[in-house]
Amino acid sequence: MSKHINKDMNTHYAKYKDTIKKVARKHYRKRVKWLNDHLANEVCVHCGESENACLKFYPHDAEIKKNTKRVGINEESRKEILKLMNDSKVVCANCWIKLDNDLIEFDDNLF
Numbered sequence: 889m890s891k892h893i894n895k896d897m898n899t900h901y902a903k904y905k906d907t908i909k910k911v912a913r914k915h916y917r918k919r920v921k922w923l924n925d926h927l928a929n930e931v932c933v934h935c936g937e938s939e940n941a942c943l944k945f946y947p948h949d950a951e952i953k954k955n956t957k958r959v960g961i962n963e964e965s966r967k968e969i970l971k972l973m974n975d976s977k978v979v980c981a982n983c984w985i986k987l988d989n990d991l992i993e994f995d996d997n998l999f
């Protein structure tokens with residue numbers, strides 16, 4: 889009995905796997921776009937780099953990206969991510985590495 893159900897589920901999954909994947913990708917892109925839209929007006933606070941692909945949130949980048957990928961972009965999760973963004977400074981990848989190695993320091997008066 890349970891074997892039969894499993895087989896049915898597998899068939900169902902196989903049949904819709906491509907659709908599920910497509911929808912997941914679509915939602916993923918939507919969330920990434922939301923994040924990129926948010927970065928569109930930001931520049932690296934240290935050197936002024938404006939290329940979205942180079943920008944990260946310091947120090948909460950990993951958490952922001954993780955939440956952006958995991959949660960649906962509803963009001964509640966946006967609030968959570970926005971709070972992390974507000975607690976972060978936008979830096980480019982180069983400045984991130986410099987920061988991480990204590991090669992540069994932020995003057996808190998700048999923010």
Ligand SMILES: [Zn+2]
Pocket residue numbers: 932933934935936937979980981982983984
């Ligand atoms: Zn920079």
